[in-house]
Amino acid sequence: MDDLIKELKELEELVLQCMKCGTCQAHCPLYQKDLLESTVARGKISLIESVYEGRLDKAGSILKHLDYCILCGRCKENCPSGVKTDEIFLRAKAVLRKIEKLPSWGKVVLKIVMEKPDLLARVAPLMHIGLKFGAKRVKDDIFKPLLGSFSKRNIKQVASKPFTKTHGGLHKADNEKMKVYFYPGCAANFLFPEWGEAIISVLNHFGVTVYVPEINKCCGIPAATLGELETYKKMVNENLDEINKNDSEYVITCCPTCQYALSEMGPKLTDKNPDKPFYDILMFLNEILKVKFNVDLNEKFSLHTPCHYLSSKKANLKKHLEENFKGDFVVLENQSCCGFGGTFNMKKYDDSKAVGMSKAEEVNIKNIKKLFTPCPGCAMQLTDAVVEVGSDAEVEHPIMYYARELEK
Amino acid sequence: MLNKSLVKKFESILGTNNYFTEPEDTMCYSYDAFSAEPVQPDIVVKPENEEQIKYIINICKDENIPIVTRGAGTNLSGGTVPVKKGCVLLTTGLNKILEINENDMYAVVEAGVVTANLANAAIKKGLFYPPDPGSMNISTIGGNVAENAGGLRGLKYGVTKDYLMGVDFYDMDGNYVKGGGKTVKLVTGLNLPGLMISSEGLLGIMTKFVLKLIPKPKFSKSMLVIYDDIIKACETVSEIIAAKILPATLELLDSFTIKTVEEATKIGLPTNADALLLIELDGHEAEVLEDFEVVKGICGKLGGNIKVAETNEERDKLWEARRKALSSLARLKPTLILEDATVVRSKIPEMMKAINDIKNKYNLVIGTFGHAGDGNLHPTILTDKRDKEEMERVEKAIDEIFTKALELDGTLSGEHGVGFAKAKYLEMEVGSGTIEYMKKLKKGVDPQNLLNPHKMGL
16 A cells, blocks of 8 residues: 555656646536536545545545546646646556456456457447347437447447458558558547548548558557556557558547547657657648638538647637638537546446537537537537437538548 | 534435535545645535525534535635634535626626626626636635635726625524625615625625626727836836826736746747736727827836737737736746735835845745736745745745735735635734724624634634
């Protein structure tokens, strides 16, 4: 136990940055809902402090509060004191996880997702069939499972074959002017393979050759959020090894969380750095290829900005949408997180959903027909929420429209 | 620790979700934004209605349990630290804006309403709630009243006390007490809103307020004035006031603060300046433009370089940067001690010089910013509480800052309150007779001394 306290004490320099001003209250989506200090970063930081300063005996007991966090990073982004909340929470959870063992469902998920990507790929078709027959079709490819704990959810259909199975390998562009490595991430691999296909076709169109890995290795963030930091570091290392040995110029992602995990938080916790820049597909089109589209929507549309989209790029994302789509762009008053948070949605579905619902309600009231977001996690969550509030809005990635536009 | 049967009593009123006794829950209410040793309460309660508050008071009275009322816990004087343990009563669940009356220009709100939410709701109806503490995006109206919070607009518009028309609260017998009301003129009985403002939770548990709203100013102009000598900036402040001009905001940031705020906000502040003034004039357009010319002249004469905010976005960024000044300074050192010494406005340059001398004498890092227009400076000492030798020097420097402020017809606190941070200095400002009177008052309404005990030394 003393060793663990010592390990927590190593966070002191980071923790001391927090002057307990409470600014995080205004930005934490869960605090807005619960109005409790244990929910907000200031409270969680004071708990960590209390353990290593000896005011709290049962160190393991604070894990439930650290776990009650979407890891949206809004506290960090808006902290005037510059407190690195994400790093503090991930590292503290890893220490406390040694006391409070991971529940068995967590172990199973991590084992399969992290260590057996090929097994996961083989299971996907079964899940596809399972949803087809064990669920009610809500609309297009959205299903509501009939049984079990998932029956409250409106779920996107699982791909009959993962994207890396169908598209792994090199996709050479005519008149090749550069080569990129496309990291699909688990969500695009299993749930949104159409995003991956659209990315390849758009990039190929502009003379960019795309390499897709044969097997998608998870970025590791689910492990980190469950406090399994070693597994996370292992995944970052494995992915960066593979990325670094590839001869592409850029890494393209379509999941801001994967990008955050592999190019921002990962390198901070491991010794490895990517040897090429990471770009979200939209910012790549914007800043590197400098191409414009002219998609005529003729209806109300809006944007949900993902939490892990690089904060320096968030304004560009809005500008990008305004410049590439014609139509009635409505800025949402609610600029909060969607509430998904990956494993948070699995652990605390009702709390997670409550955050997303408040956003979906505004979408419904304002009669928005297309809600764009460049993050598969947000897309899953907002799809679930808009269906639930009875809105007919479609949650979409802009890349789908660009691909269709080029086919015309 | 409270015994089980007592906890059951709380549960019977609040249900299972609105009270907390586990150490990992109560620990979250052992601190506020003042750097002090945390003290963990025995129980935290989050009532959802006034009926529950009444019951909580009755239990606490019967069982001799101290009660500390807490909103967002952003206060900077240790006022919500439960020094005698007991019960922390959260008002965050009482967060409804009950009325915004456009005809009679007032609002009725519950204690847990976040200040910015009220301000925004008023703006939507063309009305204005001026008190804007730096923490207005998080602080609650109940806390603002308890601490008599000020803000960036104090100079022209005054502080929370200037907007408090009525207050509903519960005394330690669980009696409902109504002070003031909705009429502009009201002279019945003792001025209870006046008593409750700045009372820091010592005299009752406030639940509801009637707050004055005013018409929204029609026009405003904001500017940033850059100086290479901070004393010149302070002189500018005195000259603007002497010219009979009352800007809505007249804020000062020293070079140290400018650099750290810029690091935190990246809005493009001039980091090589010795000082900055943020000035906003508001009111009727013609008057604002006329005053602007005079202000421009004064600033120019004293060597200030003026940049006018051209868009609302630019203006908002400036104000946001100023609001983040305090917390930004926390980037530099582990412990931050924010002082609140306030002097009459004409003495600002003298106070500023004194702070500089004290900083040099004790070899400390002090960043100073504040509401220069109303004489409310925030010398902020950056230190490390683990460094005992330095903390001794800090203590001496604070003593000297307060002594100087009082010498200059000032006060120990312009807006943060006394709490326990400044309790030992209070007599220095008000004298022993006043302390005695306050004690009698406190004992009269709270004979068991259960309401936020030991704050203000009472």
